[in-house]
Amino acid sequence: MSFFQIRKETRLSKQAVLTLVNHTIFQFGNSLSLIFINLYLWRLTESLLVNGLFNVTAIMAQAVTTLLIGSLAKRKGHLVMYRYGIFLTAAFYLCVIATRESMVEYFIWFALIRGMAQSTYWLSYFTLAHEVSNNENRHRYLGWNQALMGVANLIGPAAAGYVISFQDGLLGYTIVFTFAFVMFILATIGSFQIKKEESHHTQYYMKLLPLILKREKRFGYALVGWFLLGFPQGIMMYVPPILLFVIFPNESFIGTINALFLSLSILASYVIARFGRLDQTRTYLFVSAVGMLLAASFLFWEISIWTVLLFMSIYSLFRPLQANTYGVYYFTWLDRIPLKTHFRVETVVLREAIINGGRGLGVIIFMLFAKELNPTTVPLVLSFVLVLQLGVPYLIKK
Template sequence: MIKWISRWRDSRAAAVAPENRLSPDAVTVLALHGFYSFGTAMAGVFLNLYLWRLTNDLFLNGMYNIIVFFVTPVFFVICGYWAKTRDRLLVYRIGVVLTALFYLAVIAAGSNVAEFAYVFAVLNGIANGFYWLGYLTLQFDISTNQNRMRFLGFNLIMVNGAGLAGPALAGFIIANGEGLQGYTIVFSLAFVMFLAASIGSLKLRSHPSHHKAYYLKYTLLMARKSRIWSRVLLVWFIFGLLNGAMLFIPNILLLQVFGKEDSVGYIGMLFTGITIITSYLFSRRANPANIKLYCAVTAIFYALSVSLLFLQLSVWTVIGFLALYGVCFPIQFNALSAYNFRVMSSMPLKGGFRVEAIAVREITLSAGRILSIFGIILLSDNLSSAAIPGILLAAALAQLFIIGLVRKL
């Protein structure tokens, strides 16, 4: 995969300005994240469905995700210290290995996963904390303000390319397996992908941080000195309100209206294809100066998409809802991610505070995710509850507040 991306990059180099080209390390990181994304697209999506099949319990599924989103930022903070005092690449590699071990544990537990769901949620959160702290720090270091939108665009293409094939393959395997045997095969294949990513990470060069001090205790002081960064943190909290619900509700909705895991995987290819096309077009035409426009358009269409669920819970309303979301998400997420990195570059200490800024961002993002999921499990006891589209609509409308929080840089 790395060689394929390199050849593709070289063939396009003449058409891209030198400052916008991706470095060899950036290409390697994209390829490794592709392996990771393929594994999570196969196993991560169906782990929630696995729990749903075993329990049919919305509360248990919701609490599983809440625990994951609570533990992940805690380990962002812990791993941030290790990334600053030792090496961010070491944290990244540990994250890949822990993810592989997590799915190995899922395979070993079998149907007992539901009995120990909250323990597995903690383990998943720990693995996520290591991986994403390392990966997000690498994203900042191997890209520049000139090529970051391009990198993020191709990153989302890689993620959604994996999301295009992974769920379809997993759905096919699960549908053709006996009982829950298909799930075991899917989790085993995911383990192999994570193992390949951990081996491939050895190609990356180590870049120990020159700023060894960990400034997390100065977070409040930094927020007062950089008011624009404090607004960015509020942006990620608002973003998390919708993102949290969308990380766990859609696939359960699809299973509800289609009834089969393979149908969930196949229809997921449609939404992923939409996201890939949108990501590609956005990466080519995105203009950082239009950040407010991107936030306004996506917020409006989020609200329109959720409104379809008020009509009735059917195949077509769920498809329409997720198709519109698939168009809006890459635009909003890429625009906000690039904006976040530009703000980080302009902050006091600049690169010396980047690890801490990423850790604090994850705390606020996870707080938004937890709040929305907690609202769903508190106000509804099944997927037919009118509270679910109501909460999704409130979270979608909240995205409008982001428009007033972002600034031209």
């Protein structure tokens, strides 16, 4: 078989392709603004505490909302909730545009709205991702998912940084947030092209979780794995862009250098999509954990433009390997646990709630031990949460 030839059973369906395209549109709008929301708050306050509180509030709101809306998603259908998620995200940015600099006075409320929007979208999207793929092509689907997200995240911040740097004051931020709002409207329209999978099973089975865990203890270990994976993710959502901005205060540079990091993630994602194997799950997770920990070691020398670039470049290569591998492994549990696909929404609710709990706790740890961008505490905290990743492979069922 040639390098570019794809086996029939691993090819993606039309619905899978439509889902990926619409998710890319959504992610492009997200990427235009996600990094710069944190820089916007930094420009307004120059407070790492405010940024930390904004992120931990949004993350915990996402976790709690996911638990609260799980039953609703099962009854109404995840495609309906998917559209609500895009709409709420659009509403969030519309509020940012309307309030401008006054946003900082209500940043906790903005964080709550963002958390609710993110929970509604991601709960539905991960359910869709399982629905439109199967065990034969799921590595391929999630690999393309990572790659297309990478492309969106590559172009978005670079374009946004360019726009912001050529505008006076904070006007550029308003322009970028407006364009992001337009992308979310397009994603809402595009979501109507995705067909709903008919299901007569609308009962919410979360109350059966203790029985499932008693029967399949390894499924409980898989949930613990999501918690551990969340620790560094919460910190990485906002600390690296601020680190780079403090060292080199230019939004265009931040957007451009982010394109470099995402280029590396796209390359890694393509390799995973092409060659990823389910039977190598433990190996992939161990290699990715070691790689990310190695990346953090450069920060112990000093926090400078070069060490931060090295850290982010190596991290960007290994992060997709971890995310894609664990996502594929977790989805295989739907073929083994009682109720199987009838427990699909519940498994995504558990995943989103638990990983966001880990993200939130990671941010809290960072806020407690690295209140400022201290060259000693920052690498120590990052290394601590990355050391925890070495435990993830041991949670995997052989």
